[in-house]
Amino acid sequence: METAGTPTEFRLTGYAHGGGCACKIPPGELEEAVRGLGGQTNPEVLVGLDDGDDAAAVRIQDGLAVLSTADFFTPVVDDAYDWGRIAAANAMSDIYAMGGTPVVAINLVGWPRGILPLEVLTEVLRGGLDVAQLAGTPVIGGHTIDNPEPTYGMAVTGTAHPDRLLRNDAAQAGLPLTLTKPIGVGLLNNRHKQTGEVSEAAVETMTALNRDAAAAALAAGITAATDVTGFGLLGHLHKMARASGVGAVLDRSAVPLVDGAAEALRDGYISGGTRRNLDWVRPHLTAAASITEDDLLLLADAQTSGGLLVVGEVPGYPVIGETVVGSGLTVC
Known part of the structure; x- marks a missing residue:
């Protein structure tokens, strides 16, 4: 150095x-x-x-x-x-x-x-x-x-x-899950640390404020949300579902990725924090037969300055699953 x-x-x-x-x-x-x-x-x-x-x-x-x-x-x-x-x-x-x-x-x-x-x-x-x-x-x-x-x-x-607070204990069953930023910056950041390769897409999403997404959620009458950061999408979803007494189903194919994240996953740039996130959530997780270990690691990827995970539909942002009666997470 x-x-x-x-x-x-x-x-x-x-x-x-x-x-x-x-x-x-x-x-x-x-x-x-x-x-x-x-x-x-x-x-x-x-x-x-x-x-x-x-x-x-x-x-x-x-x-x-x-x-x-x-x-x-x-x-x-x-x-x-x-x-x-x-x-x-x-x-x-x-x-x-x-x-x-x-x-x-x-x-x-x-x-x-x-x-x-x-x-x-x-x-x-x-x-x-x-x-x-x-x-x-x-x-x-x-x-x-x-x-x-x-x-x-x-x-x-x-x-x-x-x-008019957005809380992580206010989710109700039977509502869509919306994610306001793509995931995968943890993989790209780990690649950057290991190789020096800069991901402009990762920097762009990490520096973007969640102000507009929060305003849109409030305008839509949303009451439950959290942001997706170091515990990964799975970790923060688990925390919100547990606090609210509901379960959740996540559609892996609907989750948006930052450009280059899939390639960084393929090349093995998985942080220790991401692996620990998955280990923590795994006892509460059911995965469909089509879901691979790499899929789960991606969903557990430790984000920095990620988007909002919102219980309800927010116009202009992708729906990635839904809350359900019961407990635990299902990935399909």
Whole structure:
């Protein structure tokens, strides 16, 4: 690894053991760690820890709830500016996934200051600021630490109407499932880390805000949604179905893929996080005979800044399955 030079000379993904949301603590381990911390009795807490939703929601007055979230990760791409954009879009997504509007953000930074120069960090922060400005959200300050691995993200505060939240425990049986972004960026990001090959399609989808998709879902009267990030499509669908007491059927052929993802899967660029996602969901999963192990790994692919998974039909976005009476997931 190089330790001196201009920002463009650094392969940032080489400074981290994992990349993007694939570096999350595995879902089963995380649930064990926070077990017993839920069940808060404050009546103004609308969404807390109980079902692992995307953001906390607290009513502060009639007609107004405050949403709060934080999200950060190690480099998912080598370009510092793009990493900042991706991390910011990913953090904002938690607010959109709750049906809210982000109103202020602060930066969260861990930086190996003796290894990577500060001008690289400046590019990361510039990327985050540019995406936040697209969202109409001021970025005011933050917190930094000297850290062995570069880490960046944001804590974001948003607002929403308490009666118009999108929640992961509000799914009802008999409704279509809509996905608002293609999947497969985890495969492409892992290929990028291993080979240096840049996927412009992956960068484009990861930097896209979920603002318009959230607005369309609310306009359609949707009440249940989540975003698809590090636990993969299967993992986040399982969490939402479990929290809501329903089952789900997923149509593999209807799930859209980012350009190049199928080839990256064929070539074996599967992250450890993706394999752990599938291991976690597998006990709750029934697959049709036509579904291969590669199909399941694709559906478990650890996404970074993925789209919204919505219970209900959202015009302009593909339907990929439906919720059903019962429990567990079926892939056909």
